[in-house]
Amino acid sequence: MLALVVFVLSGAITHLVLIWRAPLLATDHQISEGIRRGGAWNTLLHGPPPRAGATSVPLANPDTLGSRAYLDLRKGPFQLLGTRPDGCIYWSASVFAHNTDTVLLLTDGDTPDRQVSLGIRTTEQTFSEPVRHEAVLPSATGVLLIRCFMRDRTDAAYLAKLDAQRRQIVLRPMGEGAP
Amino acid sequence: MNHPARTAIMLGAAAFAGASAGAVAFWLLTSPQFSRQINLGAWRSTAAVGEAAQDPYSRARVAMYGIWGLPPREAIYFTADRDDDGQRLRPECTYQISGGALPTRWWSLTLYRSGFYVANPANRYSWSQTDVAKDSAGLWRIIVKPKGEGQNILTSAGGEGGLLVLLRLYQPHADVIADRKRTPLPSLRRVGCAPTYS
Numbered sequence: 001m002l003a004l005v006v007f008v009l010s011g012a013i014t015h016l017v018l019i020w021r022a023p024l025l026a027t028d029h030q031i032s033e034g035i036r037r038g039g040a041w042n043t044l045l046h047g048p049p050p051r052a053g054a055t056s057v058p059l060a061n062p063d064t065l066g067s068r069a070y071l072d073l074r075k076g077p078f079q080l081l082g083t084r085p086d087g088c089i090y091w092s093a094s095v096f097a098h099n100t101d102t103v104l105l106l107t108d109g110d111t112p113d114r115q116v117s118l119g120i121r122t123t124e125q126t127f128s129e130p131v132r133h134e135a136v137l138p139s140a141t142g143v144l145l146i147r148c149f150m151r152d153r154t155d156a157a158y159l160a161k162l163d164a165q166r167r168q169i170v171l172r173p174m175g176e177g178a179p
Numbered sequence: 180m181n182h183p184a185r186t187a188i189m190l191g192a193a194a195f196a197g198a199s200a201g202a203v204a205f206w207l208l209t210s211p212q213f214s215r216q217i218n219l220g221a222w223r224s225t226a227a228v229g230e231a232a233q234d235p236y237s238r239a240r241v242a243m244y245g246i247w248g249l250p251p252r253e254a255i256y257f258t259a260d261r262d263d264d265g266q267r268l269r270p271e272c273t274y275q276i277s278g279g280a281l282p283t284r285w286w287s288l289t290l291y292r293s294g295f296y297v298a299n300p301a302n303r304y305s306w307s308q309t310d311v312a313k314d315s316a317g318l319w320r321i322i323v324k325p326k327g328e329g330q331n332i333l334t335s336a337g338g339e340g341g342l343l344v345l346l347r348l349y350q351p352h353a354d355v356i357a358d359r360k361r362t363p364l365p366s367l368r369r370v371g372c373a374p375t376y377s
């Protein structure tokens with residue numbers, strides 16, 4: 001009888017821990033892979049057009065000219081600020097929590113004047129200045145993903161213009177105690 | 180062996196067996212087969228991707244098989260690893276994917292092997308609403324074949340593992356968000372598997 005109880009309890013605990021930990025571990029894995037490939041914490045990294053063998057994300061969209069930042073908000077909030085490109089078929093900025101939940105999705109439809117001012121903070125933090133949109137993370141770790149869909153990924157001139165435009169958006173620390 | 184030692188071994192074995200069973204149950208319940216999937220012929224669509232709040236199993240499943248996906252109001256994903264006849268897609272075979280206008284702002288169709296792009300000299304992994312060639316009626320036809328490049332062609336020979344076709348609808352129309360069965364999905368027909376098709 002005792003063995004059965006141990007069996008059931010052990011199974012249930014293992015199962016629940018895996019369910020809880022899997023999204024966190026998946027995020028940690030993607031962040032460590034991204035940093036291994038040249039990324040850095042709290043830095044907006046503009047990736048090249050996708051190529052086979054160059055991504056660790058399964059089922060990634062090859063038409064996306066992506067930018068991303070791995071967020072560590074322990075020292076303060078951040079702001080995504082600038083003018084979004086006008087040459088994307090679709091543009092969006094997503095903020096994901098450590099457990100992969102989508103905290104905020106900002107699209108080109110939300111920014112018709114192309115001006116982006118997105119504050120990103122934890123529930124305990126405040127912004128030192130007004131922002132147009134805000135993402136409030138339940139955890140200090142998060143991921144910011146910017147998607148720009150390319151009209152033609154083989155048009156070098158178009159891609160060069162798009163690349164220059166997307167670099168006008170910056171990620172900067174803000175608020176008290178910001179790094 | 181004395182009694183306490185036997186008991187300890189028995190409890191240890193029970194704990195190990197229980198942990199293994201829990202891990203197997205986790206693997207089974209988070210595998211794509213157990214997701215809230217909508218089956219539409221060759222195509223399947225997972226109900227909960229990228230939602231702000233998901234149930235723990237959906238969250239774990241998406242984290243492992245499609246991390247950082249967009250929510251349905253922004254994107255709906257349809258996958259196919261079998262053809263219209265229910266046969267698993269094979270890299271040595273040629274397939275024709277045929278469709279027309281889709282109820283969305285923009286769509287794309289991508290081929291993967293084991294979840295990743297299929298390497299090819301042209302770096303062509305997808306065709307989209309923007310760059311696929313259509314006929315005068317707006318109909319299009321994409322050919323998946325082991326080798327070869329060109330307009331509306333996707334190659335399947337590079338890499339290893341199973342083939343998967345992923346159709347993405349970005350900012351789909353409201354009626355499709357409400358009911359994915361209203362999506363006029365493309366047909367996915369096997370043309371043949373003989374060497375002449377390579």
